[in-house]
Amino acid sequence: MLLNVDLSDQRPVYQQLRDQVVEAIADGVIHEGNRLPTTRQLAADLAVNFHTVAKAYDLLRQEGFIQVSRKTGTAVRITGEGPAPEWRAGLRTVLAEAFAKGMPKEEILAACREVLDSFGASRRTDGSLA
Amino acid sequence: MLLNVDLSDQRPVYQQLRDQVVEAIADGVIHEGNRLPTTRQLAADLAVNFHTVAKAYDLLRQEGFIQVSRKTGTAVRITGEGPAPEWRAGLRTVLAEAFAKGMPKEEILAACREVLDSFGASRRTDGSLA
DNA sequence: CCAATTGATCTATAAAAGATATAACAAAGG
DNA sequence: CCTTTGTTATATCTTTTATAGATCAATTGG
Numbered sequence: 001m002l003l004n005v006d007l008s009d010q011r012p013v014y015q016q017l018r019d020q021v022v023e024a025i026a027d028g029v030i031h032e033g034n035r036l037p038t039t040r041q042l043a044a045d046l047a048v049n050f051h052t053v054a055k056a057y058d059l060l061r062q063e064g065f066i067q068v069s070r071k072t073g074t075a076v077r078i079t080g081e082g083p084a085p086e087w088r089a090g091l092r093t094v095l096a097e098a099f100a101k102g103m104p105k106e107e108i109l110a111a112c113r114e115v116l117d118s119f120g121a122s123r124r125t126d127g128s129l130a
Numbered sequence: 131m132l133l134n135v136d137l138s139d140q141r142p143v144y145q146q147l148r149d150q151v152v153e154a155i156a157d158g159v160i161h162e163g164n165r166l167p168t169t170r171q172l173a174a175d176l177a178v179n180f181h182t183v184a185k186a187y188d189l190l191r192q193e194g195f196i197q198v199s200r201k202t203g204t205a206v207r208i209t210g211e212g213p214a215p216e217w218r219a220g221l222r223t224v225l226a227e228a229f230a231k232g233m234p235k236e237e238i239l240a241a242c243r244e245v246l247d248s249f250g251a252s253r254r255t256d257g258s259l260a
Numbered sequence: 261c262c263a264a265t266t267g268a269t270c271t272a273t274a275a276a277a278g279a280t281a282t283a284a285c286a287a288a289g290g
Numbered sequence: 291c292c293t294t295t296g297t298t299a300t301a302t303c304t305t306t307t308a309t310a311g312a313t314c315a316a317t318t319g320g
Binding site: 019022023025026027064065078080081082084087088090091093095096097099100101102103108109111112113115116119120 | 225233249
């Protein structure tokens with residue numbers, strides 16, 4: 001399955017779902033136009049409350065990753081240019097965690113490159129969601 | 131002041147303090163051996179409860195950024211090798227946020243380089259905490 | 261047309277996290 | 291001896307997270 005919930009994860013469920021959708025878009029597993037499951041359907045699959053899924057969808061909508069339409073359902077649609085203004089602050093914190101722990105800058109940069117290289121590798125030409 | 135609290139920030143106060151200490155270490159503003167204010171002192175300066183500061187310190191201690199001693203006080207001391215195991219997952223999420231929003235990989239990598247270049251630039255040779 | 265589905269909205273409840281407030285204690289240091 | 295400090299414990303309060311049930315309008319599919 002594309003999305004899953006880990007109860008041992010420290011992040012709240014709606015945040016896990018949000019992160020997984022964002023990473024799935026980056027990976028190319030889902031892309032512009034792809035439809036996401038309905039809140040009730042996904043909630044049933046994941047055995048969580050549909051309000052929790054709705055919260056994740058609402059967050060993704062606010063951030064400009066998806067568009068929710070009563071007619072056509074929920075679909076991936078990127079709006080706005082580039083990441084949020086606070087993005088660099090978050091990046092800085094993550095990189096600081098590694099550098100403060102003694103990881104060399106070259107290794108950190110190499111890790112960034114590896115992660116970026118993995119993005120887009122799972123792109124599909126058809127519209128299937130596997 | 132080195133540390134400050136932003137009530138409009140979405141992160142909890144103890145997390146803000148934790149992040150600021152980690153970034154201060156990465157920046158070189160504080161380094162191995164430097165002592166941090168006592169929990170009660172810092173709490174008074176920031177106008178927060180000292181339990182909140184103690185929680186931040188305890189988190190930093192668990193992560194291996196500081197060492198707390200009843201004798202010598204709280205000081206920066208890096209223990210363990212490199213970042214935590216979950217670090218790469220966090221990095222992946224942050225980078226995905228930018229790439230999914232259409233930011234080119236080269237620009238993302240350039241942002242990483244800029245942030246890394248800023249680290250260590252504020253290193254002090256004396257032991258002052260300005 | 262009709263039944264089912266869906267997004268949304270509302271209320272309610274419960275558990276957990278975050279933050280504050282006091283208090284007490286042992287150890288250390290002046 | 292007295293203050294400071296880290297630590298621990300308890301209590302309270304607010305916010306967040308998650309679940310639950312119910313309703314409604316709109317849409318879809320038979």
